[in-house]
Amino acid sequence: MSGAGAPSITVDGTGLRVVVVAASWHTEVMDGLLAGARRALAEAHVTDVRELRVPGSFELPVAAARAAAAGADAVVALGVVIRGGTPHFEYVCSAATDGLSQVALTTGVPVGFGLLTCDDEQQALDRAGLPGSSEDKGAEAAEAAVATVVALRGL
Numbered sequence: 639m640s641g642a643g644a645p646s647i648t649v650d651g652t653g654l655r656v657v658v659v660a661a662s663w664h665t666e667v668m669d670g671l672l673a674g675a676r677r678a679l680a681e682a683h684v685t686d687v688r689e690l691r692v693p694g695s696f697e698l699p700v701a702a703a704r705a706a707a708a709g710a711d712a713v714v715a716l717g718v719v720i721r722g723g724t725p726h727f728e729y730v731c732s733a734a735t736d737g738l739s740q741v742a743l744t745t746g747v748p749v750g751f752g753l754l755t756c757d758d759e760q761q762a763l764d765r766a767g768l769p770g771s772s773e774d775k776g777a778e779a780a781e782a783a784v785a786t787v788v789a790l791r792g793l
């Protein structure tokens with residue numbers, strides 16, 4: 639999957655409460671994802687932003703579920719999983735991905751998916767929104783979460 643074809647999203651999230659849940663593995667990449675999410679939320683005029691750090695991406699779904707239960711209008715989930723030499727990668731990725739989509743569907747609270755699942759660190763750095771990165775997945779996840787709240791309110 640490539641970033642080609644990504645939409646340009648401009649959205650007004652004034653008055654929304656957004657919780658960013660973020661894993662802690664791979665510090666440099668996580669710092670880039672977090673900075674991108676913060677920047678995108680500020681550009682969308684979201685001022686009620688809380689950040690909740692968890693150890694690893696496996697813990698993201700429970701944090702997202704708690705954030706939704708606590709009244710978040712949207713959750714932005716950020717994490718980085720890098721493939722190693724064992725099947726652990728697949729288990730962490732699928733637990734995090736399935737868990738986050740389950741949270742969105744069962745609570746109705748949009749969850750922006752900012753989980754990078756990469757073969758190596760360079761792939762993650764390329765997507766981290768850092769100087770020299772070609773993509774900014776933290777910002778994209780934040781924009782998607784806010785845009786989905788606004789879209790659903792139009793029903």
Ligand code: DLZ
Pocket residue numbers: 661662663693694695696697717718719720721722726730
């Ligand atoms: C154990 C583990 C490994 C090997 N790799 C990563 C990773 O690349 N990215 C990540 O976010 N978390 C990793 N973890 C930690 C798990 O997500 C989880 O925190 C632990 O298994 C404890 O539940």
